[in-house]
Amino acid sequence: MKNTKTDLVSEKLSVFSDQRFAENEQLKTNNCMTGRAMSKNEQFEYESFQDNDSISKYLQALIQGFEKGKLTFSSDLDNIVLEPNGLLQFGIKARKKGSKNKLSIKISWKDSKKKDTNETIFINS
Known part of the structure; x- marks a missing residue:
């Protein structure tokens, strides 16, 4: 089975800043997804091929998250919130x-x- 650019882009990875966190929570509710409690060794990993424009958007979302003090990484299977x-x-x-x-x-x-x-x-004194 051949992976096309469309297939790779359709994979769901989202990096949300604080202002977009609510949108992500609503999306998870609509998809009947449940969150899981944070453990001591919680981690999120993701790797795929992306074009420069997509990478730029992820980096901008990271910048916004650092500015707000909250980074949320999520996919269909994982969710982690970091507060730098x-x-x-x-x-x-x-x-x-x-x-x-x-x-x-x-x-x-x-x-x-x-x-x-x-x-x-x-x-x-």
């Missing part, structure tokens, strides 16, 4: 080996512990 905050570690690697090219971007952070905002502090 504080200092993030950023790495970029570009490689050209003959006719093969590779660009890797790595961004990582630790979830911050939310502090009780009602906590009273005292400072004495």
